[in-house]
Amino acid sequence: MREGETGALLTALRRAATLHRLYGSHHPLTDISLTEAARAADVLAEGEPAQLTIIDGSLYVNRALLPMASLSHSGFLQTILDHGVTSVTLVPPVRVEDLAVLTATLAGDSPEPPTAGSVRLNEDNLAPAQRDEPRDERRMAYTATLDLLRAVSLAVVRREQVSLSEATAAVRTLMDLCLDDPAAALLLSTMKNHHEYTFFHSVNTCILTLMIGQAAGLDRDDQILLGMGALLHDIGKVGISPSVLQHPGRLTPEMWKEIKQHPQMGAEAVLLASEPGQEVVAVVALEHHARYDGSGYPNLLYFEEPPAHTGSPGAAAHPLHLFTRLTAVADGYDAVTSRRAYRRAATPPRALRVLLDGAGTMYDPDVVHAFIDVMGEFPPGSLLRLRGGETVLVSRPAGDPDRPVPALMMIDAAGRRLSQPEPLSFHPGEVAAYLTPERAGVTPALILEHAGPAGVD
Amino acid sequence: MSDATAMTTRRAATPAPPESRSNSGPEVASPAAVDTLAAAMVDALAVAWTTYRVYADPRPQDAFRRAVATLGTPPGFPWIAAVHSSGFRFDGRPIPTRRQAASTLTRAAFARGIAALGFSSPPTPDDLLCLFEVISQRQGSTAEAPGPTAALAAKGAATVIIIEHGRLRQVSEERGHDGTADAAEDSAHPSDAQSGDPARRYLDEYRLLYERLRAGGLPGLQELVHDFTDCFFALPRDQQIRLFEQFLARHEEEPFRLLLDQFSQDDLAELGRLLSPGTHPLLVEYARIAAEQEGQSGDAAHMLSVEQLVAGRISGLLPSAGEAVRRQLGDALRAQIPGPEGNFAAATAAADVILSLANEAGYIRVARAVAAKTTAAVAEGDLRRAAAWGHVLLSGAPSRERKEVVRREVEDALRPEILDRLFTATELTADLPPTLVTLLTLFGLDPIIECLAAEEDMGRRRSLVSFLTSAARTRPGPLIRRLNDPRWFLVRNLVDALAHSGRTEAAAGVRAACSHPDSRVRREARRALPLLDEAAGTAAAIEGLQDREPGLRLQAIGLLRTAPAPDVERGLAALLASRPAREERLAAVTLLAARRTQEAHTLLLRLARRRPFARRARRDTRRAAREALAGRS
Ligand SMILES: [Fe+2]
Numbered sequence A: 001m002r003e004g005e006t007g008a009l010l011t012a013l014r015r016a017a018t019l020h021r022l023y024g025s026h027h028p029l030t031d032i033s034l035t036e037a038a039r040a041a042d043v044l045a046e047g048e049p050a051q052l053t054i055i056d057g058s059l060y061v062n063r064a065l066l067p068m069a070s071l072s073h074s075g076f077l078q079t080i081l082d083h084g085v086t087s088v089t090l091v092p093p094v095r096v097e098d099l100a101v102l103t104a105t106l107a108g109d110s111p112e113p114p115t116a117g118s119v120r121l122n123e124d125n126l127a128p129a130q131r132d133e134p135r136d137e138r139r140m141a142y143t144a145t146l147d148l149l150r151a152v153s154l155a156v157v158r159r160e161q162v163s164l165s166e167a168t169a170a171v172r173t174l175m176d177l178c179l180d181d182p183a184a185a186l187l188l189s190t191m192k193n194h195h196e197y198t199f200f201h202s203v204n205t206c207i208l209t210l211m212i213g214q215a216a217g218l219d220r221d222d223q224i225l226l227g228m229g230a231l232l233h234d235i236g237k238v239g240i241s242p243s244v245l246q247h248p249g250r251l252t253p254e255m256w257k258e259i260k261q262h263p264q265m266g267a268e269a270v271l272l273a274s275e276p277g278q279e280v281v282a283v284v285a286l287e288h289h290a291r292y293d294g295s296g297y298p299n300l301l302y303f304e305e306p307p308a309h310t311g312s313p314g315a316a317a318h319p320l321h322l323f324t325r326l327t328a329v330a331d332g333y334d335a336v337t338s339r340r341a342y343r344r345a346a347t348p349p350r351a352l353r354v355l356l357d358g359a360g361t362m363y364d365p366d367v368v369h370a371f372i373d374v375m376g377e378f379p380p381g382s383l384l385r386l387r388g389g390e391t392v393l394v395s396r397p398a399g400d401p402d403r404p405v406p407a408l409m410m411i412d413a414a415g416r417r418l419s420q421p422e423p424l425s426f427h428p429g430e431v432a433a434y435l436t437p438e439r440a441g442v443t444p445a446l447i448l449e450h451a452g453p454a455g456v457d
Numbered sequence B: 001m002s003d004a005t006a007m008t009t010r011r012a013a014t015p016a017p018p019e020s021r022s023n024s025g026p027e028v029a030s031p032a033a034v035d036t037l038a039a040a041m042v043d044a045l046a047v048a049w050t051t052y053r054v055y056a057d058p059r060p061q062d063a064f065r066r067a068v069a070t071l072g073t074p075p076g077f078p079w080i081a082a083v084h085s086s087g088f089r090f091d092g093r094p095i096p097t098r099r100q101a102a103s104t105l106t107r108a109a110f111a112r113g114i115a116a117l118g119f120s121s122p123p124t125p126d127d128l129l130c131l132f133e134v135i136s137q138r139q140g141s142t143a144e145a146p147g148p149t150a151a152l153a154a155k156g157a158a159t160v161i162i163i164e165h166g167r168l169r170q171v172s173e174e175r176g177h178d179g180t181a182d183a184a185e186d187s188a189h190p191s192d193a194q195s196g197d198p199a200r201r202y203l204d205e206y207r208l209l210y211e212r213l214r215a216g217g218l219p220g221l222q223e224l225v226h227d228f229t230d231c232f233f234a235l236p237r238d239q240q241i242r243l244f245e246q247f248l249a250r251h252e253e254e255p256f257r258l259l260l261d262q263f264s265q266d267d268l269a270e271l272g273r274l275l276s277p278g279t280h281p282l283l284v285e286y287a288r289i290a291a292e293q294e295g296q297s298g299d300a301a302h303m304l305s306v307e308q309l310v311a312g313r314i315s316g317l318l319p320s321a322g323e324a325v326r327r328q329l330g331d332a333l334r335a336q337i338p339g340p341e342g343n344f345a346a347a348t349a350a351a352d353v354i355l356s357l358a359n360e361a362g363y364i365r366v367a368r369a370v371a372a373k374t375t376a377a378v379a380e381g382d383l384r385r386a387a388a389w390g391h392v393l394l395s396g397a398p399s400r401e402r403k404e405v406v407r408r409e410v411e412d413a414l415r416p417e418i419l420d421r422l423f424t425a426t427e428l429t430a431d432l433p434p435t436l437v438t439l440l441t442l443f444g445l446d447p448i449i450e451c452l453a454a455e456e457d458m459g460r461r462r463s464l465v466s467f468l469t470s471a472a473r474t475r476p477g478p479l480i481r482r483l484n485d486p487r488w489f490l491v492r493n494l495v496d497a498l499a500h501s502g503r504t505e506a507a508a509g510v511r512a513a514c515s516h517p518d519s520r521v522r523r524e525a526r527r528a529l530p531l532l533d534e535a536a537g538t539a540a541a542i543e544g545l546q547d548r549e550p551g552l553r554l555q556a557i558g559l560l561r562t563a564p565a566p567d568v569e570r571g572l573a574a575l576l577a578s579r580p581a582r583e584e585r586l587a588a589v590t591l592l593a594a595r596r597t598q599e600a601h602t603l604l605l606r607l608a609r610r611r612p613f614a615r616r617a618r619r620d621t622r623r624a625a626r627e628a629l630a631g632r633s
């Protein structure tokens, strides 16, 4: 799995470059990361020289585009380009000292890019015609939606006229994906990128919300509005200063004050952009941090006097819009399973427990139950260690708590990574531990590229 | 955030290693004794610093000399204290001091890039002075300015030691941290320091970098914390546990709390399992505080161990799974789908909140958008929705400033085609919802008046005037203000609308319109005025008897029929004296006949008197007057 090894290599290199900047070279902590990177580089090169090339912001290994690594490491790839590096050739066995020169370059500390040794920079780049680009529709939909969010955010920041028509189209595409291949959609929603957390989080929340919406039987028109609400729920964060969003700890009261502005700022932007009939999208942005029990923020006066937007007679009236309650659960799930400025990612089953703990206070209990029903006890993308020692990746929901869970074995009982993951269903009783992607060294969404467009398992 | 308090609290829980960093021989002072001695040193430094700052030359001062003497008697040499922005530390612990100057000294030293300072032997007064000079020297803006170490060396202060931040790194790499006093763990495991134990390096580096970032306002803090978090997980398990125990013991200190907060619930559960029984309560305590601060209950899922989580299956916590339950759940949610109407109601309620929370600039933007939505609904012919958006504008404008914003935005949004839609499609005009009427009345009168001025179609003008008539009942101001408009036809329509407003404040304007150059305006104004102010109406009508337009004079006669004022007779006399047309004369006589006043009677008698050579006109008048008198008796 080139994606996996490349991802591991880039992560280790990024950390090594940072540590280099902090401590200088030859520091033990830098060495730990460099050793890790060298290991990943050797596995990636598989005995032959391998060339990593960045073209148009995408990463290629030899001739193959690595879409997932391109997506999830976009920030670091830009850093690499910023330091004048367009390609890295790895000649196994890759030596830690040679990688140290590369990290020194990336830390802005080395004038001479190496052209000999086991790591060479900027050797002749691949001509575009040589590229081999798999075009996976699902990934393209994801990427297109990210681009859209970037564009919308920019327009919001610049106070330019924003159109929601492209957002509508993007949601429609994601909606079809959720309908056609729910397991793939759920795997796709495990894409993470800390560098662009808000955008990835928004696309993931959109996918997950649409899945609940489909389960709840919303019609297409309602699903589009729901999906837009989920996609744009955090758009107000463009107005929050990065120092607050990136604060690596509990927020000070002043920071909280600023953070708490994002629902109304986002709702404002959406309301301004909305065409007649789309205004409800702003409701989701406004309400998404209001909790089911009426606490949270902002203070919605209508908790005392609910607006008349509850459904059919006989349905339990709740002041929060149904779309908000659906989005809030997906939002919470993706936030807990993502690395945040202030917290590392939790595992999917743990996240389900957090949701369940919040049912009735944070979240609408019915929606939480519906969500768990969609995701299964072990959501697709969960990484688990079985009692037998294997590390498996859940590929689709079991559908029934007593049925075996469909999964792929990524690492066998002897600790070997499989280049071709093997189907391996397991019974919940066999689970020994939950792992985060980072701990397991596996990026769940990569399995999509691996399995090809035919789907998983 | 107070490190000092946090440290003090912590010390009760986990006693710090007592060994001092001074080479005081094999005898080890007790922690309390070390603290007392360190405090005396810091107090002396603070006193000397104050003296230095007060006197041009502190050396002759008694206080300075006493301080120098105290600084010469530490537990041992070299004596070095770590410089933190918050104060001095010795052995990793803050040194308590009563002297304010101690903190200004450490801040200044810290800003100068000094990580630690001390003495290799008893300092001379001159050397101490040099130290202070180096510290108080402003950070040179040029790269060539010598660093503190170089500056000190240049001054030849041999007894003083300072360690700069950059230097500290070098020293710690070369000598396993022997150069600094600020490493509690160092002193606990002196042998590990030599072997470069990653866990201890980790703590030292982290604290050092954290302090440096803090001095610089903490940019890059996330990167630092994340890298150290990642590195933590790259360390061997036993080192992780050692560090984790350290973090927990110091969870009240900001830098360590930042690291602990990074741990996900899975991390905490997994590491928690491996803690020694003595440390486990610290984890529970940390988790309780963290959960409380996040508004969660302390015993929530995030404290469950992996085993508990794996064993307590989610499926067991749900009511039950299966097709029937799934269907029920789906039905329950489906029943709450609001539909277009519900969505719309929610959106307007949200717009209300957005407006109420918006700042000045945001308020303008949202008000503009809502005004546009109001008019868009009008354009669609959906007056109910228009009214709902209009309601948002009305309810969201509590202050004068905000009302002014709404007025501007509504005015802009009321483009001619919208007004056209509102006032010419008669079915719309007929059932304008009250909210829209209020909105237009409060904020839209100027464009409506402008529209009226431009409108050529009679029917549409009539419907606009009829709207303005009802609007003027609550808000005549905008109509009154426009009474001096140069377009006579507009003024006439405004007078018409004001006539039925019942608002007396409109009278003055209408009175003025009675002298309008255009007779059509004068006619309308004289007709309208008595409805607003009877006396003024009479006066205007009497004036009207002198109007240069015969038709208006006749109107005036008609208007005066019931007026009680004596001026009426005088006015009529003047009119008759001015040789008016027959019609006017007869009308005037008829009016005199109708008035039962003495003045009218006298005037009639005068008119009835026979006059030779009278012109035909006179004769008509006389006849009419005689008939009138006859009719009276
Ligand atoms: Fe949010």
Ligand SMILES: [Fe+2]
Pocket (backbone or CB within 6 Å): A201, A205, A233, A234, A331, A335
């Ligand atoms: Fe969010």
